Amino acid sequence: xxxxxxxxxxxxxxxxxxxxxxxxxxxxxxxxxxxxxxxxxxxxxxxxxxxxxxxxxxxxxxxxxxxxxxxxxxxxxxxxxxxxxxxxxxxxxxxxxxxxxxxxxxxxxxxxxxxxxxxxxxxxxxxxxxxxxxxxxxxxxxxxxxxxxxxxxxxxxxxxxxxxxxxxxxxxxxxxxxxxxxxxxxxxxxxxxxxxxxxxxxxxxxxxxxxxxxxxxxxxxxxxxxxxxxxxxxxxxxxxxxxxxxxxxxxxxxxxxxxxxxxxxxxxxxxxxxxxxxxxxxxxxxxxxxxxxxxxxxxxxxxxxxxxxxxxxxxxxxxxxxxxxxxxxxxxxxxxxxxxxxxxxxxxxxxxxxxxxxxxxxxxxxxxxxxxxxxxxxxxxxxxxxxxxxxxxxxxxxxxxxxxxxxxxxxxxxxxxxxxxxxxxxxxxxxxxxxxxxxxxxxxxxxxx
Ligand code: DSN
Numbered sequence: 001x002x003x004x005x006x007x008x009x010x011x012x013x014x015x016x017x018x019x020x021x022x023x024x025x026x027x028x029x030x031x032x033x034x035x036x037x038x039x040x041x042x043x044x045x046x047x048x049x050x051x052x053x054x055x056x057x058x059x060x061x062x063x064x065x066x067x068x069x070x071x072x073x074x075x076x077x078x079x080x081x082x083x084x085x086x087x088x089x090x091x092x093x094x095x096x097x098x099x100x101x102x103x104x105x106x107x108x109x110x111x112x113x114x115x116x117x118x119x120x121x122x123x124x125x126x127x128x129x130x131x132x133x134x135x136x137x138x139x140x141x142x143x144x145x146x147x148x149x150x151x152x153x154x155x156x157x158x159x160x161x162x163x164x165x166x167x168x169x170x171x172x173x174x175x176x177x178x179x180x181x182x183x184x185x186x187x188x189x190x191x192x193x194x195x196x197x198x199x200x201x202x203x204x205x206x207x208x209x210x211x212x213x214x215x216x217x218x219x220x221x222x223x224x225x226x227x228x229x230x231x232x233x234x235x236x237x238x239x240x241x242x243x244x245x246x247x248x249x250x251x252x253x254x255x256x257x258x259x260x261x262x263x264x265x266x267x268x269x270x271x272x273x274x275x276x277x278x279x280x281x282x283x284x285x286x287x288x289x290x291x292x293x294x295x296x297x298x299x300x301x302x303x304x305x306x307x308x309x310x311x312x313x314x315x316x317x318x319x320x321x322x323x324x325x326x327x328x329x330x331x332x333x334x335x336x337x338x339x340x341x342x343x344x345x346x347x348x349x350x351x352x353x354x355x356x357x358x359x360x361x362x363x364x365x366x367x368x369x370x371x372x373x374x375x376x377x378x379x380x381x382x383x384x385x386x387x388x389x390x391x392x393x394x395x396x397x398x399x400x401x402x403x404x405x406x407x408x409x410x411x412x413x414x415x416x417x418x419x420x421x422x423x424x425x426x427x428x429x430x431x432x433x434x435x436x437x438x439x440x441x442x443x444x445x446x447x448x449x
Pocket of ligand 1: 030031104132
């Protein structure tokens, strides 16, 4: 029996229930994944006990010699993984990692604060077209503090038209142009974005949270040469612990007049240098966060070590191969896909023609232990809480070892449920098959807490 189950059987039972839910179902939420046992182990250590505000060699509290080692190792591995360097190398790859952000939202907030001041204009993708809450939604800090203008995908193709984005950027003259999305199934042209940003005198920021693992493995175009600041969560395709990190160019192309960074709100203290990475560091701490989550930072380092191994490249390739197989099967089974398919790890299905809404479909799929999320589709006529689409992803099942043949079968099962949303016999049959498939790919074998 674990110590936890002896001390707190009530919580132990809840956690074990969740572990079993993850084991027994098909996890197809595009932003979710399963960390390895070694990452799990690293997350649960006494490193959680330490306060370590500041950075290596500049901490506010004593006793941080090993925390310095852990954070430095995480930074070193992050920089190796994305092939960036703090010193001598091609200028477009001179970047520095900050591994302290607790989550993607904090990473984005710090990035905005490092490059802009409240009220400045930021141009990003519309949430309804695949953007993120922190990309300027009015209900989020980003939309309240900054003046966001949004671009979207084309009505016919559901793809980005870079010429239209160029025209809009020239008209809007934003301080930051942001690319990187939560529900865009296509390759992003980072080079074109970078050129546009330079043409209009804007910073180019990338939020690569969804595709970081694909980028690190060379399965998606690399934003590094083009972007000034890149944020990412660490728990999606990167398959690390829940958290985030930021890669920042050391050279600040535009030297922004940010009051926070200039220190006007910090009693005259702050970062006045032309070093953008230092401004980002300052925006994370003390700008945004207090003590870093040191146990999570150590687990990020472990996950980066895993992602540096050759098998991770195979994993990333398989994520995309699985998504393509799934897309093909859904299409064959009369489910419309936004943009007609996928280049990455996710698929956005437009269910309008099926008669089911995204909410109904996600609930029906949950009944058979397949987990997806309801999602707006571009130009959706429905509301966010009951939109027309669902988003489906392959990173988690690929971690469990699912292949293209199984993805094709899963595509048919998903389509059958959606086309027969109230048919209990189909649900019963599907539930059984889901269990067989899940059992064939054991997860956290033997783990009980
Ligand atoms: N919630 C994440 C997603 O599902 O895309 C983004 O933060």
